[in-house]
Amino acid sequence: MIGICRRTRLVGVLATGAVAAMAGCTAPAPAPAPTTAVSGTARFATAAIDVVGEDGVGIDLNLLFVADPDDPVWDATGVTAGTRHVDDFDMLRGTQGHVEGVGERRLGNLTFNVDAHDSLVEFSTITLTVDGEEQTFDVGQVRVYPNRETDGPFEVTGEATVTAPSCGTFTQKFEAHEKAGRAPVVRALNASDYVDVSAEATMSRRLLTTRVSVRCDPAADFVMVTPMIEVDTDGERALLPTTTVTIGYNPTPETIEKIASRPGQGP
Structure with missing residues (x-):
């Protein structure tokens, strides 16, 4: 598992030779086939991001990629997410290492905040301004929903899973303001x-225990999801205040090699 810090910046580190990945915070120093023209060595991971932002705060996104340590992409001066210009972003760098069949590569993290306000923000490409030219990369699917009303009959109790190495089933518990008349x-x-x-x-007195199953397409290199769970008790519907889970942000050597070995996006 990896830690999260505010601003939430997750970055893997390539270990020389073994290409093992570690993660931490640092200062800036179906998967679609790549279709958009780009030069250089940068290859972005396929993201599966389906999250709910926080009112007035939004949510910090982390898009992982792999590039040659000397690729000019590290000094990108502009970012556009889909058609949305990004005013503030960081290009975080991990240490470099050798990827078999590819050469020296560095694992990076493009991080920026998205505030959905009152409408869905959705994009599948990132355009970087590199050496005065625009380069566009496929990044999978990113969806950020505006904060939804969760002032229902339940409040979070106990701990919840925040990070996980792989998809699976996660448990979160909630306490009801009053005992429900029937099973939710x-x-x-x-x-x-x-x-x-x-x-x-399941409901026991006032304790609601949810088991959320997250099944992921193997084409996704990493996942960030806010389970949007609606609960109906005694005819009243409300959204549970669930916790966002990040999955696979500490990439395995196999994932790093898969990303780095992808064909270039266009001639």
């Missing part, structure tokens, strides 16, 4: 092409 009915509202979310719940 839950359903997941997420709509990602790469991530399938489902949920079930």
Whole structure:
């Protein structure tokens, strides 16, 4: 597992030879086939991001990529997410290492904040300004939803999973303001092409225990998901205040090699 810091910046570190990945915070120093023209060695990971932002704060996104340590992409001067210009971003660098069949590479993290305000923000490409020219990269699927009303009959209790090495089933508990008259009915509202979310719940007195299953398309290199779980108790529907989970942000050597070995995006 890896830690998260504010501003949430996650960056893997390539270890020389073994190409093992570690993670930490640092200062800036179906997967679509790549289709957009780009030069250089940079290859972005396929992201599956389906999250809910926080009112007035938004959410920090982290897009992993691999590039030659001397590639000019590290000094990019502009970022556009889809058609949305990004005013403030960081290009975080890990240490470099040798990737078999590719050569020397550095694992990086492009991080910036997205505030969805009152409408969905969605994009699948990132355009970087490098040496005065624009280069566009496919990055999978990113969806950031505005904060939704969660002032229902439940409050979070206990701990919840924040990071995980792989997709699976995660448990989160909630305490009801009052005892429900019948067992709750839950359903997941997420709509990602790469991530399938489902949920079930049990009720004991005022304690609601949810088991959220996150099934991921193997084409996704990493996942960030806020389970959007609607609960119906006694005919009243409300969204649970669930916790966002980041999955696979500490990439394995195999994932790093897969990203680095992808063909270039255009001639």
